Amino acid sequence: MTTDTTTQHQGIIPLPEKAARALVAIGAAATAISTFLAWTWTSEFPGDLTVTGYPGGLQVLALVGALLTLLFAAASYGIRGLRWLNPAGTDSPLLLLTLGLFGVVGYTVISITVELKGIVNLEPGAFVAAVAALAALVGALGLPVRRDNGDLTAPANAWETFRRAIAAAPARKPTRTLPSWVELLLIVVSFGIGLYVFTYGIDTAYAELFVGFLIVVAFGFAALTKSGLIARLTTLTTKHRNVTMAAAFTAAAAFPFTQNNDAYTSVGVNILVFATVALGLNVVVGLAGLLDLGYVAFLGVGAYTAALVSGSTSSALGIQFPFWAAALAGAGASLVFGVLIGAPTLRLRGDYLAIVTLGFGEIFRITMNNLNGTTGPDITNGPNGISNVPDLDMFGFNFGDSHDTGVNSLGRFGNYYLLMLVFTAIVVLVFRRAGESRIGRAWVAIREDETAATAMGINGFRLKLLAFALGASLAGLAGAVQAHVTYSVTPDQFEFAGTAPPNSAFLLAAVILGGMGTVSGPLIGASLLYLIPVKLQFMHDYQLLLFGLALILLMRFRPEGLVVNRRSKLEYHETDQLSVPAQLTLSDANVGTSKAGA
Structure with a gap:
């Protein structure tokens, strides 16, 4: 009873x-x-x-x-x-x-x-x-x-x-307990509603x-969370993980077909670039626990490498690779830089590592400015950057032209949106496989307590270097697409805290806001941090102040981020599992302890 x-x-x-x-x-x-x-x-x-x-x-x-x-x-x-x-x-x-x-x-x-x-x-x-x-x-x-x-x-x-x-x-x-087909239908309907809400917001x-x-979405989502509906949906998506991933990417792929204005689709493709890079940073920060303040430099390495081998008229190399080779070159160059930078610095911890990575980000930007033919070799055209990056032409499909789909006319940004979505799917797959592997569990162990992990036989330096290299290569992959989307690559695109994302401060904020160590968290965080300044132009001069205030409030009321990670929830919120019941007096507790000892 x-x-x-x-x-x-x-x-x-x-x-x-x-x-x-x-x-x-x-x-x-x-x-x-x-x-x-x-x-x-x-x-x-x-x-x-x-x-x-x-x-x-x-x-x-x-x-x-x-x-x-x-x-x-x-x-x-x-x-x-x-x-x-x-x-x-x-x-x-x-x-x-x-x-x-x-x-x-x-x-x-x-x-x-x-x-x-x-x-x-x-x-x-x-x-x-x-x-x-x-x-x-x-x-x-x-x-x-x-x-x-x-x-x-x-x-x-x-x-x-x-x-x-x-x-x-x-x-x-x-x-x-619901029938399986009902559970699958609920997952599909949920992502359909999510697509409609996102489309409505981006089309305002x-x-x-x-x-x-x-206002409506924030309070509505909070209400659904408190009602328990979000928790039940999370249970269903966890149970049918593969169906969930397929439904999510199908809904995302349907977005450009709902747009008649390519200006809104351009916002979507930039969100995908920002979100993909944030997910790569999540490998470094969320899984391995390495505070990287210069991560945007790896995006720049990939973008500059792809622009140099893309056949641009302002490229000093004067060569043109097919896109798959340019993308691999961008990822490979970022991987090399990740190893070169990580090898001498990853023996540092905490604030010292953060300062070194911040310095690397600034060194990269200054170096790109100085490779102008005057203060250094003429490779990147200095502050003018590499312009006139040509549109992709793959298998006779020109990404710069509009294409009639029967539903709408898919413009240039719609084409690149679908291409970037493929790269996002690859990054998500890599993140999931890495996080669930033995190496991913070792990263989490290092993040929680590196000394204890080392005592258990984990090679902390080697695994941290692997996380650094993997995160850098994922950023370089996204940078290769960004170079073709924006037509040009300039040093001011890769500042620590510039006026527009992606930059290191915004990328780190996206990971923290969305939820470290999760797949969907950085995607949601990056979407919010990119979309809000684009839609609210009056925030342009105060966006760093407002985002700083938002992070303070987030740390106070929801430190685990918007997407809850079970481990983080247990870590950041007090539980009463080990507390002494209020009715138990101190003398009772001492008696119980002495009996247990006896």
């Missing part, structure tokens, strides 16, 4: 539970209805919020947030057929969704007021939306905080109550819509 240790406290705002749930549902429904009303009278605000009868622009995002809130509100009532939405059985998803709904509505109302210079520019629909979203939030704040970990103490203040409401422990309900035409998109 088990006892129910679930306790119930009053919410942040003292409301009866039934009234709070009703207020959430009514507020979300009213917000959804308000999106079909005009929110402003003038079309000067982007998104056409002047129409009555259908939503537009930011109203669509508010409608999505309201419908999600209604669904979870219905699930919290225990309506049959919707309980699967909240397998954790807590009200945390409802609170997060109402926060996101109020955030996107409030942001829209404030943006209209500020950009059009006055609250008089708001139509009644905007006031209805603001009041309704606030009512839904108030209702969610009035929901009682449930705990199932035996904590019988009442929250000390409103902030503690709010923190507990967000971090409410899930009710551990048994997972229903103005900054206000992208900010609203970030």
Whole structure:
């Protein structure tokens, strides 16, 4: 017989539970209805919020947030057929969704007021939306905080109550076994939804819509995580790993076929280059635990090597390799530099190794500047770089031309996107195989405690050099494609902390933000760090400050990164596995110890 240790406290705002749930549902429904009303009278605000009868622009995002809130509100009532939405059985998803709904509505109302210079520019629909979203939030704040970990103490203040409401422990309900075909279908549908969300975000035409998109996605993803749906999906993807990888790359390959504007596809191919290099850095930082601050130099070595042998009119070598040979040359050159730099420096540890790698990155950039025929041999044209890198022509397929696919016209960047996706698949395969191998486990052992690993017979220096060389060669492979995508290679593309990624600071931030030691983490982190500055141009002068602030907040609230690694989660979060129960006194503990000794 088990006892129910679930306790119930009053919410942040003292409301009866039934009234709070009703207020959430009514507020979300009213917000959804308000999106079909005009929110402003003038079309000067982007998104056409002047129409009555259908939503537009930011109203669509508010409608999505309201419908999600209604669904979870219905699930919290225990309506049959919707309980699967909240397998954790807590009200945390409802609170997060109402926060996101109020955030996107409030942001829209404030943006209209500020950009059009006055609250008089708001139509009644905007006031209805603001009041309704606030009512839904108030209702969610009035929901009682449930705990199932035996904590019988009442929250000390409103902030503690709010923190507990967000971090409410899930009710551990048994997972229903599904047929295999249903599990596979869920995986495919999930990646289809992911493709649609990513396509919508990258296709946002103005900054206000992208900010609203970030608000809805951030709070929506947090709500799905707290509900337990993400955990169940993770279980399915782990069980069907090969199907998951195939579905992921199929969804990614479908992206350029959804675009009619090659400008958005150019963002996609640059994200892939950035993400692939970040995944290569993850071998060095995430698996082996080596802090490399000059990793972008290996990308530069691969890019310069491929540009020199590509047949460019500004190349000092004057030769043209087929692309496969140029790509292998770029990877090989980066591999050689990785060994040459790593051999004398990898006996250092911690900050000393970081400073040496940072110096290598700067030395590479300065050297490329000096090989201009004046201060050194004329090889790289100095700051002008190697330009006019020709488009690829493989098997009669010219990557610089547009090609009719029957669905759309696949432009130049769409062609290179698909090529880069093949290289990303290769890097993912190498990372997975290396991480799951005996060598990968040795890297993890070195990362956790090199002294203990050495005592167990692991050759730390040799394995660290292998990680350094492998990461460098993967970066060189991506650099070979980047040289053809950008038409030119210049030294300012490979700074430590330049104005645009990829650079060493952004690559390291992508690995930490996404989750060290994971496959999908650096891909997600790189996508966010590249896409946000591109869409929000006003952040250009403050992006390093904002990214630094984001990393500080991440280290405080989610140090393991966006994608959770089981080992990192256990390392960064306290557990009560070894703690003494609260009811056990010190004398009892001493008695138990003495008995055990006897």
